[in-house]
Amino acid sequence: MDGGSARGSKTVKARLPKGLRDIGECEAYAQNRMLRALSEVCTSWGFSALETPILEYADALGKFLPDEERPNAGVFSLRDDDEQWLALRYDLTAPLARYVAENYDSLPKPFRRYQHGPVFRNEKPDPGRFRQFMQFDADIVGAPVPLADAELCALAAKCMDTLGLKEKYSLHISNRKLLDGLLESIGLNKNESGFAEKRLRVLRSIDKMERLGARAVTDLLGMGRKDKSGDYTPGAGLDQKAIEKVLALVEGHIDFPSLEAIMGETASGKEGIEQLHEMIDLMKAFGVNEDVIELDPTVVRGLDYYTGPIFEIKMGASDSRLTRFGSVGGGGRYDDLVTRFKGIEIPAAGFSIGISRLYTVLEAMKESSAIEGETLDVVILLLDSTDRTEAVRITRELREANIRAEVYLGSSGMRAQMRYADRRSAKLAIIQGEQERKRNEITIRNLVLGKELSASIKDSSQWKEGGEAQRSVARERLLEEVSKTLASQK
RNA sequence: GCAGCCGUAGCUCAGUUGGUUAGAGCGCUUGAUUGUGGAUCAAGAGGUCCGUGGUUCAAAUCCACGCGGCUGUACCA
Known part of the structure; x- marks a missing residue:
C-alpha cells in the first residue's frame, strides 16, 4: 500500500514525446x-x-x-x-x-x-x-x-x-x-x-x-476523388x-x-x-x-x-x-x-x-x-579475487594499443559478467582471478569461437573448461595474444 | 486536419453474461550446478488494466469525453 502507491505518486512517467525517437x-x-x-x-x-x-x-x-x-x-x-x-x-x-x-x-x-x-x-x-x-x-x-x-x-x-x-x-x-x-x-x-488554386491542384x-496511379490522378484533375475512408478531395x-x-x-x-x-x-x-x-x-x-x-x-x-x-x-x-x-x-x-x-x-x-x-x-x-555499428573488442572481467589496479592497467594497455576495451563495473558473479560481455557483442573476455594471478597469467576467452563451439556442447563441465575457445597466457603477452585472437576472428 | 480500428507487465497476449487479492508465455534480476555466454532448476522484481467523469451494490469489462497508437486520406518546406 505504501511502497508502490507512494512511489507511484512521486515518480514521473518516463516517456518519449510523440514523433520523436532515440537513436541507438x-x-x-x-x-x-x-x-x-x-x-x-x-x-x-x-x-x-x-x-x-x-x-x-x-x-x-x-x-x-x-x-x-x-x-x-x-x-x-x-x-x-x-x-x-x-x-x-x-x-x-x-x-x-x-x-x-x-x-x-x-x-x-x-x-x-x-x-x-x-x-x-x-x-x-x-x-x-x-x-x-x-x-x-x-x-x-x-x-x-x-x-x-x-x-x-x-x-x-x-x-x-x-x-x-x-x-x-x-x-x-x-x-x-x-x-x-x-x-x-x-x-x-x-x-x-x-x-x-487551380495550378496548385494540378x-x-x-x-x-x-x-x-493514373486513374486517381484523372479524378483529381477532373471532378475530384473519394478515397477508401470516404474522404473527398476536390479536383482541379x-x-x-x-x-x-x-x-x-x-x-x-x-x-x-x-x-x-x-x-x-x-x-x-x-x-x-x-x-x-x-x-x-x-x-x-x-x-x-x-x-x-x-x-x-x-x-x-x-x-x-x-x-x-x-x-x-x-x-x-x-x-x-x-x-x-x-x-x-x-x-x-x-x-x-x-x-x-x-x-x-x-x-x-x-x-x-x-x-x-x-x-x-x-x-x-x-x-x-x-548500417553496422562498432562493436566492443574486450571486456575485462572483475572477480572478487581480481586486483582492481591490475585490471585497470590491462584495460589501459589495450586502449593505448587502440583496442576497444572496458573493465566490468559492478560486483556481479562471473556468469552475469559473461552474459554482459555476450550482450555487448564483445569479441573476447579477459579473466585474471586467483589462479591466474598466482602464475602471473591471464585467461583469454574467445567469445566468437566459444559461441560457435557452443552448438555442439552438451554438458556443463565442457562449458567451463572452454576448450579451444579459451587459454591462459603469460601476463606480459597480453597485447600480442589479444591481437592474435582478434585477428583470427576476421 | 478528416475517417475507421485499437489501448491489460519491458514484449506478445488471456481475462467468462460486469462479481473476491488481475494472470500466462517470453524477457529481465539474483542464486544453484568449484570460476564461464547455452540448457536445467529455484527465487525475485515489474501493473494508475491509457486518463477523467458517469451508470451500478459492484467496472479491466458498459457509456461519454480526452489522450495515445495503428491504417487510410489530406498537407508536406
Whole structure:
C-alpha cells in the first residue's frame, strides 16, 4: 500500500514525446560516418561549412508563421521574452536565405556552402516519418546558370556514390518551367481568377501519380476523388482534353521528342527543355553516369518554392520493393527565396539528403556495410579475487594499443559478467582471478569461437573448461595474444 | 486536419453474461550446478488494466469525453 502507491505518486512517467525517437548505437555510428563522408566530398568540391542555429525568428523562416488558430501548425514555435516568435528550423535552406540576406555584402559570390543538422516539423508522425530528423544540405547562392544546377545534381550523385550506393539510386530531373508550359498549353491563364488554386491542384495531382496511379490522378484533375475512408478531395476541374495532355506528360517514361510535342510553342516549356538539355550534358561532364539520370516530369517538390530545375534522388529504380520509400533527397533552383529579405532576386539552388530516411532505407535493403555499428573488442572481467589496479592497467594497455576495451563495473558473479560481455557483442573476455594471478597469467576467452563451439556442447563441465575457445597466457603477452585472437576472428 | 480500428507487465497476449487479492508465455534480476555466454532448476522484481467523469451494490469489462497508437486520406518546406 505504501511502497508502490507512494512511489507511484512521486515518480514521473518516463516517456518519449510523440514523433520523436532515440537513436541507438548502430544508427548513430552510421549517421556519423555518413555525415563525415558527405562533408569531405563537399569540401573537396569547394563548398564551405556553415552552421546556423536551430532556432530562428519565425518570420525569417517564412511560410509557416504562427497564426491565431494554429500557432504550431507545421513548425514548433515559442515566444521569446521580448514577445517575438521563435521557431525551430524545418529545413536548412530557409536559415541559409536569412544568413545570405544578412551577410550579403561580405560573402563571395557565388557562395557555396554545406551544412547538416537536425530539423523539426510539427506534423502528424507517420511510420518512418518523425518530427525531428537529420538533413544534409548543399547550396550555391548567386549563380543563375544551369552549370550551377548541374554541379549540384552531380554533387548529389557523388554523395550517393560515396555512401556506397552506386547503381542503387537514380536522379529524377525535371524543371518547374515544364509545368508552367503545360499549364499554359492546356489554356490556364495566369491572369484569370482562381489560377493559383487551380495550378496548385494540378501540381498536387501530378505529384500523386507515383503513389495513387493514373486513374486517381484523372479524378483529381477532373471532378475530384473519394478515397477508401470516404474522404473527398476536390479536383482541379480540368476538361477531358486537358486531362489527357497532363497524363501524356506524367504517364510512363518520357523522352525529349514527346516532351517537345506536349510543350508546343509555349515559352516556358521551351526554356525548360533547353535547360534540361544543357544540365544533362554538363552532368555527364561532371562524371555522372548517364544511366542514373532519368527525365521525370512527375517530380514536383515544393509547390511555391522552386523556380527552375528540380530533381529528386530515388532509391532502387530497378528494385520495385524500394519504390515505396520514395525519395531520399532532392533539390532544385529557388531564385525567390532571398527576395523576401532583400527585395531583389538572388539566384540560388541547392539540395538536401534526408540522412534519417536514407538510413531507414539502407536498413530495409540490408546494406549491412552502411548500417553496422562498432562493436566492443574486450571486456575485462572483475572477480572478487581480481586486483582492481591490475585490471585497470590491462584495460589501459589495450586502449593505448587502440583496442576497444572496458573493465566490468559492478560486483556481479562471473556468469552475469559473461552474459554482459555476450550482450555487448564483445569479441573476447579477459579473466585474471586467483589462479591466474598466482602464475602471473591471464585467461583469454574467445567469445566468437566459444559461441560457435557452443552448438555442439552438451554438458556443463565442457562449458567451463572452454576448450579451444579459451587459454591462459603469460601476463606480459597480453597485447600480442589479444591481437592474435582478434585477428583470427576476421 | 478528416475517417475507421485499437489501448491489460519491458514484449506478445488471456481475462467468462460486469462479481473476491488481475494472470500466462517470453524477457529481465539474483542464486544453484568449484570460476564461464547455452540448457536445467529455484527465487525475485515489474501493473494508475491509457486518463477523467458517469451508470451500478459492484467496472479491466458498459457509456461519454480526452489522450495515445495503428491504417487510410489530406498537407508536406
